[in-house]
Amino acid sequence: MDVVLFSDISPHQIWIRTIGVYRLASICRKAGLSTKVLYGLTDYPPEIQRKILERYVNKDTKLVALSTTFMVARARYSGTSSLRNKYAQELLDLIKEKKEQFPHIPFVAGGGNSNDEIFSFFDHVALGYGDQLITKFATDIHSLKKFRRVVDGRNIYISDNTFNNDYSTEYHETDVIHRNETMTIEVSRGCKFKCKFCSFPLNGRKANEYIKPGAILKKEFIDNYERFGIQNYILADDTFNEDAEKLEYFLGIVENLPFKIQYTGYFRLDLLDKQRAYWKRLLDSGLRGAFFGIETLNDKSAQVIGKGFGRENTLKTLYDLREIWGDEVNTAAGFIVGLPYDTKEEFQKWADIVRAPGFPVHCKSFEPLSINKKSDISPWQSEFQMDSEKWGYKLFEKREGKYYWESPDWNYAEAAVVAEKTVQEIAEHGGQNFGSFKVQMLMGLGLSYKEAFSLIPGDKASIERINEVVSSRIKANLDRELALLERPAQVKS
Ligand code: SF4
Structure with missing residues (x-):
């Protein structure tokens, strides 16, 4: 897969996908880059996370990016938050492992918490909207010089925040x-x-x-x-x-x-x-x-x-x-x-x-x-x-x-x-x-x-009803992600 984008949201945490990664995926696909969005992975145990990452991140991958705004890693936070992003630290460890395995791929952290120390292993940080930057990260990172500043050894890119030319977000069948x-x-x-x-x-x-x-x-x-x-x-x-x-x-x-x-x-x-x-x-x-x-x-x-x-x-x-x-x-x-x-x-x-x-x-x-x-x-x-x-x-x-x-x-x-x-x-x-x-x-x-x-x-019956529909959605997400793994290796954009 050319581009792999991790959404940081867990359906346990917020009962909806956020739009950012899908908007970026849409831009990448229009530029001819095969792109996979991975959503809700922090709900899956590490062995399943590994299986999914093995499939999409390989030596030919051009970009791995993670949205950080809603990711709460158990290693750092406690209380109910740790239950929400259940396997966040495990996912971060796996991403780090992939980064070490493929040092030629740019690993980019984006979103509101990019400067948090748990994401410090990402060499590149994108601040603001990523519309203008995303395809360049994958194809010609050096051309992003005008957006870049080096702070504490990390490359920080600040976009001009505008919509790019096409404005639209088109979802793909592999977005499940x-x-x-x-x-x-x-x-x-x-x-x-x-x-x-x-x-x-x-x-x-x-x-x-x-x-x-x-x-x-x-x-x-x-x-x-x-x-x-x-x-x-x-x-x-x-x-x-x-x-x-x-x-x-x-x-x-x-x-x-x-x-x-x-x-x-x-x-x-x-x-x-x-x-x-x-x-x-x-x-x-x-x-x-x-x-x-x-x-x-x-x-x-x-x-x-x-x-x-x-x-x-x-x-x-x-x-x-x-x-x-x-x-x-x-x-x-x-x-x-x-x-x-x-x-x-x-x-x-x-x-x-x-x-x-x-x-x-x-x-x-x-x-x-x-x-x-x-x-x-x-x-x-x-x-x-x-x-x-x-x-x-x-x-x-x-x-x-x-x-x-x-x-x-x-x-x-x-x-x-x-x-x-x-x-x-x-x-x-x-x-x-x-x-x-x-x-x-x-x-x-x-x-x-x-x-x-x-x-x-706070009402018991209401909480039970919500848990029921959220769990069912997480299971449905996983079933469909696993079904995608059964397909031939390259998922076309
Ligand atoms: S600046 Fe705009 S978005 Fe922010 S609080 Fe005021 S009205 Fe709301």
């Missing part, structure tokens, strides 16, 4: 896609906003930039339906409802497909407030989940971070949406603990509103504010990260490569405890569904929206 899985799809890339805490690489891009041409989006929907029966989608767009023009463009395609889709995406509530004319159309077009990054109900704090819609407007829009969408669209809201001006006391004041029974969002999540150390090379940096002290945060290294913050009022560890406790309190009072993305993922494992929506986090 199951009928009506939930797939991720990019309608556009990047976000025109620049919230202070957010470190996505294309933040602040122009409106209407990096939008997939309509003909390509339509073709992807149709191909995925005709070849794999796909009708379930997660929209990868950082902010799906950027403006009415984009909604019009998307709905114009979806409403005219010869089949229905069901989908979930990230929305900004302040924009949705101005897009009231679209609420019913979104529902009728198959919207099943909407995630709102509300972050805080402290107006001063919201203003500072770049989400100054205000508490009153936020609550009104949520109540109005509930009237139109009811339980037909599973809504989720994300909040951050520890933003500027959100002292311990301020936080508890507004968290009471979210904790109160009847708060009109189905799933409420709380996370501690996360700030990494300023980096000279990473394109993934928030404004808080670029100048943390200006925003009132002192950073200190908790363990190698992992930075925690301290503000005059509290610190990361305290915020993490408060975040967890707040979620528990909400769950104890019965006010919590699974989040919008999780429900959409469960629909891709064979559950109807109604059944997925009815499951309750």
Whole structure:
């Protein structure tokens, strides 16, 4: 196989494939490179991992790349994470063995955790989107000089993050896609906003930039339906409802497909407030989940971070949406603990509103504010990260490569405890569904929206049902991977 791409996701961990490796595989195949995506290998015991690697990685292979964003290796982490990526360390050991066996092949780590020490044996690291780089890694790595910097003996490549010419992601029969899985799809890339805490690489891009041409989006929907029966989608767009023009463009395609889709995406509530004319159309077009990054109900704090819609407007829009969408669209809201001006006391004041029974969002999540150390090379940096002290945060290294913050009022560890406790309190009072993305993922494992929506986090019967469908999917994945091994050696692109 010319190119072997490892997806880092385990279905135990996240109940969906992530799109990155498939997008890169699609680009490689179009360039004439035979390409195999290996998905969920961390669920398989080492002897099976070895069998699969032996088949695809050999002396003729031109590139081996691994996505690191969601890989949690047992050797380093503990707790429930170790159960999720069950055989991650074993897989990394095997990849390392292959690298030693074939030193002429570039081994590239990509994704959000590439700098983690568990991936340090990769000589090459790609940061940002890999669209521009991937085929060159396989065919002419020296031509990537202009993207390369050498840091601590490793080659770090930073792409310019744009879509390459064709924008599309085409799946291959060897990707072992199951009928009506939930797939991720990019309608556009990047976000025109620049919230202070957010470190996505294309933040602040122009409106209407990096939008997939309509003909390509339509073709992807149709191909995925005709070849794999796909009708379930997660929209990868950082902010799906950027403006009415984009909604019009998307709905114009979806409403005219010869089949229905069901989908979930990230929305900004302040924009949705101005897009009231679209609420019913979104529902009728198959919207099943909407995630709102509300972050805080402290107006001063919201203003500072770049989400100054205000508490009153936020609550009104949520109540109005509930009237139109009811339980037909599973809504989720994300909040951050520890933003500027959100002292311990301020936080508890507004968290009471979210904790109160009847708060009109189905799933409420709380996370501690996360700030990494300023980096000279990473394109993934928030404004808080670029100048943390200006925003009132002192950073200190908790363990190698992992930075925690301290503000005059509290610190990361305290915020993490408060975040967890707040979620528990909400769950104890019965006010919590699974989040919008999780429900959409469960629909891709064979559950109807109604059944997925009815499951309750922490409930024994719900957990058993989820374990049942996840285990069955993992077994189906393995059966089909093993069946591919029975085929003649070269799997053509
Ligand atoms: S938080 Fe959301 S709206 Fe703000 S920059 Fe990030 S993706 Fe865009």
